[in-house]
Amino acid sequence: MAVAVRVIPCLDVAAGRVVKGVKFQNLRDAGDPVELARRYYEQGADELTFLDVTATVDDRSTTYDVVRATAEQVFIPLTVGGGVRSTEDVAKLLAHGADKVGVNSAAIARPALISEIADRFGAQVLVLSLDVKRSAGGFMVTTHGGRTMTELDAIDWASEAIERGAGELLVNSIDADGTRDGFDLELIAAMREISSVPVIASGGAGAVDDFAPAIEAGADAVLAASVFHDGDLTVGDVKRELANAGLIVR
Numbered sequence: 001m002a003v004a005v006r007v008i009p010c011l012d013v014a015a016g017r018v019v020k021g022v023k024f025q026n027l028r029d030a031g032d033p034v035e036l037a038r039r040y041y042e043q044g045a046d047e048l049t050f051l052d053v054t055a056t057v058d059d060r061s062t063t064y065d066v067v068r069a070t071a072e073q074v075f076i077p078l079t080v081g082g083g084v085r086s087t088e089d090v091a092k093l094l095a096h097g098a099d100k101v102g103v104n105s106a107a108i109a110r111p112a113l114i115s116e117i118a119d120r121f122g123a124q125v126l127v128l129s130l131d132v133k134r135s136a137g138g139f140m141v142t143t144h145g146g147r148t149m150t151e152l153d154a155i156d157w158a159s160e161a162i163e164r165g166a167g168e169l170l171v172n173s174i175d176a177d178g179t180r181d182g183f184d185l186e187l188i189a190a191m192r193e194i195s196s197v198p199v200i201a202s203g204g205a206g207a208v209d210d211f212a213p214a215i216e217a218g219a220d221a222v223l224a225a226s227v228f229h230d231g232d233l234t235v236g237d238v239k240r241e242l243a244n245a246g247l248i249v250r
Helices: 033-043 064-073 086-095 104-111 112-121 153-163 185-194 208-216 235-244
Strands: 004-015 015-021 025-031 050-051 078-080 100-103 126-134 138-143 148-153 166-173 201-204 221-224
Touching: 004 201, 004 235, 015 033, 025 033, 025 138, 025 201, 033 050, 033 064, 033 235, 050 064, 050 104, 064 086, 078 126, 086 100, 086 112, 104 112, 104 138, 112 126, 112 153, 126 153, 126 208, 138 153, 148 153, 148 166, 153 185, 185 201, 185 208, 208 221, 208 235
Parallel strands: 004 050, 004 221, 050 078, 078 100, 100 126, 126 166, 166 201, 201 221
Antiparallel strands: 004 015, 015 025, 126 138, 138 148
């Protein structure tokens, strides 16, 4: 049986406010996270992703009170990432209302973190977040909110993370982020080829017809931020367009 495509608004949070930039630069204020979460829940979002975009850079943990306030307002799965470095961080986020936890920089620094989280909480809790940049014909992983290039090939790293227990891949194209030129379909297809777990496409959504091609390229879910925050599109608009393209939506 075909699984319904998920539409996931993303709240990038810094200092308790939702922010949005282009290619991770020039962040601007986009509103209150709890209000926006409530709005997207009411619009029919399947899940919400909440990323504390400065937690790793500032070397601190995610704002737990904002997570709790958001979880109290929405009754759909909530994924929280940013600054997660240990199984204790995961336990704390789950206790504050997160359903899934995203890891990125800390898992690259210490890959064993993935298996530790998966062993303790189950793979379904663990989302591997990949901030990917194109480099000399390949796809490379970056850390610290896209600020630091690594030598890691994104496709190889995703494969390793799945073997270690990652239950889902959140694949964010930094080159496409905030540009509104459409998702990086080549990157999505490359991830689909190696992934035995769901792939969430992120980065580049600008128009209602950008979403179906991402699913057709191999994504199981589509994530977007600025088109929702700025009120250009609603979750319902995206679901209607996906349904028109012959895809199953909830």
